[in-house]
Amino acid sequence: MEAGTVAELVGQALAAARVAEETDEWDEYGTLLWRAAADGLGSLPLGLELIGSDDPVERATGCDLLGDASDQNEAVRAETAAALVALAERETEGHVLWSLARAIERTYDQRAVPVLAALAGHPDAEIRQRVASSFAGVVTGLPDGPDIRALIMLTRDKDPEVRNWATFTLGFQAEVDSPAIRAALWERTTDESADAREEGIRGLARRHDLRAVPLLAELLDNPEGAHTLTFSAAEIMGIPELLPSLLEYEPDGVWVTAAVNACDPVRRAQLDASAWDLLCALDQLRPDLDASVYMERFDHGVSLGLGDNFESSGYDVEALLERADGEPARAAELVASDQPRSPGPSGRGRPLG
Incomplete structure (x- = not known):
């Protein structure tokens, strides 16, 4: 892609962002940036220039551009991560921090962990929710790492959507186990938020915790049907006690069949x-x-x-x-x-x- 074309797309995306600030219609903005970011090396200098702007709309757009570029081009991830870490040290605007958290996840760089851990205590629930989901790309694998400690804290957040996303990331995205992790997941099995409760149950099942068996059976027995991730959790557990609930479903669904095969002795x-x-x-x-x-x-x-x-x-x-x-x-x-x-x-x- 020609450098001029990348710059034109970014310019159009910036114009779309200013409109979306008023209308909340972000589809055109996202499409334009994604196209510009396909040329990783071409979009990198534009993204770096934008995050140094005095205009918060431009800084947020720069973060989004760098995140999209990192998602599509491994070659720009290291430089992007370094720049976003530096930006995090001075940034105060909420919507820029939201974009920064989303972007730095997609560098898949461990330098993102301290940034996200610091943002986990931000007063804005939307930023905490973004952080809770963004940890998925940079989980350290350390049972007591700063990412896991932050996620455990976020599973107890006052906002139900923050708890939901933090419990999903901790329970289903992070391939790490410890008594503290299981305790946090177990707490969520009595959450007043149905979504957070389900994530707690599935997270325990993914760790083969037998306390999840009756709770998982309860999710499977829901008259409205179970989520696909519930069938996946049943397949991971693979125990006969779940078979009666699974056999109530039509056998032609791939998720159901896999779970039945795993649980049928x-x-x-x-x-x-x-x-x-x-x-x-x-x-x-x-x-x-x-x-x-x-x-x-x-x-x-x-x-x-x-x-x-x-x-x-x-x-x-x-x-x-x-x-x-x-x-x-x-x-x-x-x-x-x-x-x-x-x-x-x-x-x-x-x-x-």
Whole structure:
């Protein structure tokens, strides 16, 4: 994209922002900025210039532009994070801080954590809500990290939407566990806000906390139906006590089917047996792949990992078996054909026999 075109789009977005300040219609503004930000290196200097402006509308637009650019272009994230951290030290305008919190999350940079932790105590509930959701992109993974401490505080906020978003981020987005985290989630299971209460229940279920079982069954028994994340939480727990509630739903929904398969002891045993047979067959075909089966602590399903780098080379066992018409040996052949052989000492590859 031409630099002039980026500047034109940003100029149009600024004009749209000034109109939206009066009308609260932000769609055009967001579309224009997203298009401008697609050219990360082209939009970066414009964003940096805008956040240095004396005009708070321009500073907020600069934050939004830098956030969109970071979302689409990894190359600009480090410089964007540094600039936003510096801006946070001097910024006082509420709507600029809202945009800053949203933008710095999308840098996925750990330098965002102290900024968000400081903003967690802001008097404006909308900013605290934005902060509660923004922690999702920069969670440290430390059970007692500043991000987790701030989120626990926000789960007890006086504003129900802040509690809701903080509990969702802590319970479902953060893959970390501790007694303090579970205590905070348990507190929310009696929250007067139905949304915050559900997030507390699902967060406990994601940590396989048995106290969540009757509460999760209650959510599943809701006459109006359950949220998709409730089915996901049931699948993660994978215990037979939830099966009667799950069987009340139509079996054609993918979320329902996955939860039923996880909670049905017969189906679970069949999957475990098939996963073992798949692993044995693959070891016979390709011992060089160093295959293993595992389950994520905070996720659902059985995965097949290859070598040390599970994330980049893994398979969902159920999906793999479905491709193979339920035959573990055929599934092993599919994996073997997917994976190139490592070159041997001569550089020509290992012998097949």
